Amino acid sequence: MNYNIVPLNELINQFSKLPGIGKKTAARLAYSIIEQPLESAKQFADALINAKEKIRFCNICFSLTDEDICPVCKSEKRDKSTVCVVEEPKDVLAFERTNEYYGVYHVLHGVISPLDGITPDKLRIKELMARLSDGTVKEIIMATNPTVEGEATASYISRLVKPMGIKVTRLAYGIPVGGDLEYADEYTLTRALEGRNEI
Amino acid sequence: MNYNIVPLNELINQFSKLPGIGKKTAARLAYSIIEQPLESAKQFADALINAKEKIRFCNICFSLTDEDICPVCKSEKRDKSTVCVVEEPKDVLAFERTNEYYGVYHVLHGVISPLDGITPDKLRIKELMARLSDGTVKEIIMATNPTVEGEATASYISRLVKPMGIKVTRLAYGIPVGGDLEYADEYTLTRALEGRNEI
Numbered sequence: 001m002n003y004n005i006v007p008l009n010e011l012i013n014q015f016s017k018l019p020g021i022g023k024k025t026a027a028r029l030a031y032s033i034i035e036q037p038l039e040s041a042k043q044f045a046d047a048l049i050n051a052k053e054k055i056r057f058c059n060i061c062f063s064l065t066d067e068d069i070c071p072v073c074k075s076e077k078r079d080k081s082t083v084c085v086v087e088e089p090k091d092v093l094a095f096e097r098t099n100e101y102y103g104v105y106h107v108l109h110g111v112i113s114p115l116d117g118i119t120p121d122k123l124r125i126k127e128l129m130a131r132l133s134d135g136t137v138k139e140i141i142m143a144t145n146p147t148v149e150g151e152a153t154a155s156y157i158s159r160l161v162k163p164m165g166i167k168v169t170r171l172a173y174g175i176p177v178g179g180d181l182e183y184a185d186e187y188t189l190t191r192a193l194e195g196r197n198e199i
Numbered sequence: 200m201n202y203n204i205v206p207l208n209e210l211i212n213q214f215s216k217l218p219g220i221g222k223k224t225a226a227r228l229a230y231s232i233i234e235q236p237l238e239s240a241k242q243f244a245d246a247l248i249n250a251k252e253k254i255r256f257c258n259i260c261f262s263l264t265d266e267d268i269c270p271v272c273k274s275e276k277r278d279k280s281t282v283c284v285v286e287e288p289k290d291v292l293a294f295e296r297t298n299e300y301y302g303v304y305h306v307l308h309g310v311i312s313p314l315d316g317i318t319p320d321k322l323r324i325k326e327l328m329a330r331l332s333d334g335t336v337k338e339i340i341m342a343t344n345p346t347v348e349g350e351a352t353a354s355y356i357s358r359l360v361k362p363m364g365i366k367v368t369r370l371a372y373g374i375p376v377g378g379d380l381e382y383a384d385e386y387t388l389t390r391a392l393e394g395r396n397e398i
Contacts, residue, residue, distance in 0.1 A: 005265050011250040014243045018228050025219070031289045032218050033247060034254055034263060041251035044213045045244035048232060051210040052240035055233055064233060066204050090230045 008034070060131070062107040062124050063092045072096075072104055079103045081138040085128065085157065087111050087145060095143070103141070106131065111149040112156055120156060128157070132164060139167040146173065207233070259330070261306040261323050262291045271295075271303055278302045280337040284327065284356065286310055286344060294342070302340070305330065310348040311355055319355060327356070331363060338366040345372065 008030060016026035033041055057063070058070035061083075065071070072078055072092070082103030086092060087110060095101045108123045131137065140161055144150035158168045173191035175184050184192070207229060215225035232240055256262070257269035260282075264270070271277055271291070281302030285291060286309060294300045307322045330336065339360055343349035357367045372390035374383050383391070 004270060005254065005263055007246070007250040007253040007265050008263060011246045014246040017239075017243075019231050020224070020227070027289065027292060028219070029217050030250065031287075033250060034288070036251075038251050040216075041247045044216075045247045047206070047210045047213040048240045048244045048247075051206040051229065051232060052235075052237050054206040055204065064204055064207060066206050071203060088230075089233070090226065093226060 057089075057107075061105045062089075062109060062127065063105055064089045077102070080136055082141065083128075083131070083137050083139070084141045084143050085154075086143045087150065087153075091143065103139075106140075108144070108153065111144055111147075111153040113149045123153075125157060125160070129160065132161065132166060137166055139169060142168060142170045146171075256288075256306075260304045261288075261308060261326065262304055263288045276301070279335050281340065282327075282330070282336050282338070283340045283342050284353075285342045286349065286352075290342065302338075305339075307343070307352065310343055310346075310352040312348045322352075324356065324359070328359065331360065331365060336365055338368060341367060341369045345370075 011030040011033060012023070012026045014026075015021055015029045016023055018026075021029070033044070054066045055064050056066070058065045058073055059068050060073040061070060063070050063072070067074075079102050083106050084095060084101065084103055085106045085108060086095070087108055089107055089109075092105050092107065095105070106124065106128050108125065108128075110118050110123050112118060112120055112123065128140075132140070140157075142154035142157060144154050154170055158170075161168050172195055173188065174195055175181065175188060175192045181189070210229040210232060211222070211225045213225075214220055214228045215222055217225075220228070232243070253265045254263050255265070257264045257272055258267050259272040260269060262269050262271070266273075278301050282305050283294060283300060283302055284305045284307060285294070286307055288306055288308075291304050291306065294304070305323065305327050307324065307327075309317050309322050311317060311319055311322065327339075331339070339356075341353035341356060343353050353369055357369075360367050371394055372387065373394055374380065374387060374391045380388070
C-alpha cells in the first residue's frame with residue numbers, strides 16, 4: 001500500500017489510541033471528520049483541549065469537576081452521611097444515571113493490586129479516612145468492581161472503617177436485570193441464590 | 200442527574216457525533232482523554248485540525264490527498280489504463296489494503312439516489328468522462344456498493360462508457376471468504392451459484 005497521506009494517518013493513529021477503537025474504526029472516524037466542515041473539527045479540537053485543561057478532581061470526593069468542589073459534593077440535596085466508594089470517576093456517572101442514589105461519592109482512582117505495584121497508599125484511601133473522622137458519615141457503600149482486586153480493596157477498606165463504628169455495605173451480587181439465567185455464570189448464580197429475598 | 204460538568208459533557212457530545220459512537224461509548228472515550236496527559240489531548244486536537252485543513256481531493260481521481268495529486272495517481276508503478284470507480288474515498292483505502300490492485304481510482308463522492316436529490320450531475324461523473332476521453336483508459340471496474348443505488352449508478356455509468364469502446368466490469372458477487380453458507384442470504388447464494396467457476 002503506497003497510499004500514505006500523513007495528516008490522515010496521524011488522525012487515524014490518534015483515534016486508534018482510544019480504548020476499544022481498532023484500526024478500521026479509527027479510519028472510519030477519521031474519514032467522518034474529513035467529511036465534516038472545518039468548523040466542526042475545530043469545535044471537536046476545542047472540546048478536547050477544554051475538557052483536559054478545565055477538568056480537575058473534586059477537593060472532597062476526587063471525582064471530576066470544573067470547579068473546586070464537584071456538583072454532587074456542593075449540592076445541599078445530597079445526603080452527606082452516605083458515601084459510595086468507587087474505583088474511577090466514570091463509576092460516579094454510572095450511579096448518577098440511575099437517578100436513585102442521593103448520597104455522595106469517594107473516588108479511589110484505582111484498586112489495590114500489588115502485582116501492578118498499586119499499594120493502598122497510591123489510592124485516595126487516606127483522604128477517605130480523613131473524611132470519615134468528623135462523624136458526619138454513617139455508612140459507606142463499597143462499590144468497587146466485582147473483580148478480585150475490587151473485592152480485596154473493599155475488604156481492606158472495610159477493615160479500616162468498621163472499628164470507627166461506621167456501617168460498611170457492599171453492592172448486592174445477583175443476576176443482571178434483563179439477563180438470561182442460561183448465560184449467567186455459576187458464581188453469579190450462586191450469589192443470586194444466597195442473596196435471595198422473600199417476595 | 201445533577202452531575203453536569205460542562206467541558207466534560209461538551210467532549211462527550213463531540214464524540215457521540217461520530218458515526219457508530221453512542222452516548223456510553225462517547226463517555227468512555229471522553230474519560231480516557233481526561234486520564235491522558237494534556238500533551239496527548241493537544242496532539243489529538245492538532246491532528247483533527249491538521250487533517251481537516253491539509254486534506255483535499257486529488258485533482259485527477261478525487262480521492263483524498265494532502266498534495267494536488269494523490270499518491271496513487273502520481274505513482275509511475277500504477278497502471279493508468281485501469282480505473283476502479285468507487286463511491287467514497289474510504290473505499291480506496293479498502294482496495295489499497297488488499298495490496299492486489301495496481302490500477303488507479305475514480306471517486307464519485309456518492310451514488311445516484313433521486314429520492315435523496317442526488318442526481319448524476321451531483322457526482323464526479325463528468326470528471327470521469329473527461330478522464331476517459333484521451334484513450335489511455337482501457338477498462339473501468341465498477342466498484343460501487345452492492346446496494347440498489349450502487350447498482351443503478353454502476354449501470355448508469357456503464358451505459359455512458361460502453362459506447363466509447365472501453366471495457367466495463369463489475370466486482371464479482373459471491374460468498375465472502377471465511378463466511379458461513381448457512382448465514383448467506385438467498386440473493387448472495389444465487390449470485391455465487393451463477394458466478395461459479397471451474398476448479
